[in-house]
Amino acid sequence: xxxxILSYLRFLARSGNAHGLHSPFVFSLYAHxxxxxxxxxxxxxxxxxxxxxxxxxxxxxxxxxxAGSRTRAGHTRRLRDIARTAAKPPRLAQLLFRLxxxxxxxxxVELGTSLGLxxxxxxxxxxxxxxxxxxxxxxxxxxxxxxxxxxxxxxVELVTGNLDDTLAPTLAALTQPVDFAFFDGNHRLEPxxxxxxxxxxxxTEHSVFVLDDIHWSAEMEQAWATVQRHPDVTLTIDLFYxxxxxxxxxxxxxxxxxxxxxxxxxxxxxxxxxxx
Numbered sequence: 001x002x003x004x005i006l007s008y009l010r011f012l013a014r015s016g017n018a019h020g021l022h023s024p025f026v027f028s029l030y031a032h033x034x035x036x037x038x039x040x041x042x043x044x045x046x047x048x049x050x051x052x053x054x055x056x057x058x059x060x061x062x063x064x065x066x067a068g069s070r071t072r073a074g075h076t077r078r079l080r081d082i083a084r085t086a087a088k089p090p091r092l093a094q095l096l097f098r099l100x101x102x103x104x105x106x107x108x109v110e111l112g113t114s115l116g117l118x119x120x121x122x123x124x125x126x127x128x129x130x131x132x133x134x135x136x137x138x139x140x141x142x143x144x145x146x147x148x149x150x151x152x153x154x155x156v157e158l159v160t161g162n163l164d165d166t167l168a169p170t171l172a173a174l175t176q177p178v179d180f181a182f183f184d185g186n187h188r189l190e191p192x193x194x195x196x197x198x199x200x201x202x203x204t205e206h207s208v209f210v211l212d213d214i215h216w217s218a219e220m221e222q223a224w225a226t227v228q229r230h231p232d233v234t235l236t237i238d239l240f241y242x243x244x245x246x247x248x249x250x251x252x253x254x255x256x257x258x259x260x261x262x263x264x265x266x267x268x269x270x271x272x273x274x275x276x
Contacts, residue, residue, distance in 0.1 A: 001214055004216065015238075017030075017258060026110075033095075034258070036049040050083060051117070056079035060140065061076055062082070088127075088250070096182060103206075106179055107209070108179065109178050111167070113133040114144065116143065116144030118184070118189075120273065124185065131153075131155060133157070135159070136158045136162055141158055145171075148174065164191070181209045182209075184213075187220055205247050214242065215240055227243070233247060235253070236254075236255045
């Protein structure tokens with residue numbers, strides 16, 4: 001936690017907003033997609049499912065192939081605890097929805113399904129998109145499948161098993177490029193970069209990659225810095241909580257650090273929990 005606080009203070013010192021943005025592409029994306037404050041009707045059903053999971057006392061056995069839980073929870077966990085600590089908060093998940101809605105990818109890949117809430121946002125953003133999502137834990141995957149069924153998301157394909165075993169063969173079988181990828185499967189340096197390299201073999205110049213928790217640890221900050229230096233990467237946007245990666249040709253390499261602050265939302269949510 002101390003690392004993340006210090007990292008956030010460093011981020012604040014170097015980050016900016018729309019003022020002074022000289023890239024028309026980044027200005028439009030930041031003003032109209034990232035900082036969009038409107039409401040999409042699709043949010044409602046997904047957030048209703050979140051509330052069900054937040055109230056669920058059921059315990060499941062969790063298999064974790066990644067960097068582990070922030071809360072140091074054991075292998076047996078309650079669904080409501082997973083929904084509270086592992087699921088992406090609404091504002092971040094809704095940002096992913098807006099990105100998919102804006103870029104209209106045909107094939108979306110998500111590394112790390114969890115209970116399926118973020119996957120639901122990725123899928124609900126465009127009913128034509130094929131969403132491939134990967135989850136290591138069979139019991140967590142079972143809950144995610146229930147989420148997709150309850151929400152009527154028929155175009156989600158869930159692959160269960162260790163990403164080290166499932167990702168490469170699944171990508172090799174694709175007949176279409178990966179247009180959008182969300183990395184939330186393993187918060188360690190080597191696997192993150194390995195998965196990134198695998199997915200770059202299936203991207204186009206119009207693909208968008210999103211890395212989660214890029215300032216979660218020193219390893220993840222190193223992974224993010226390595227991604228920024230990648231020869232195929234021409235543009236990145238650091239929003240602290242996530243990083244956006246673009247491969248647009250015919251433009252100079254640029255890196256932007258912009259504020260997308262949902263800390264107030266988190267404080268209000270914590271206040272509501274303590275008062276309930």
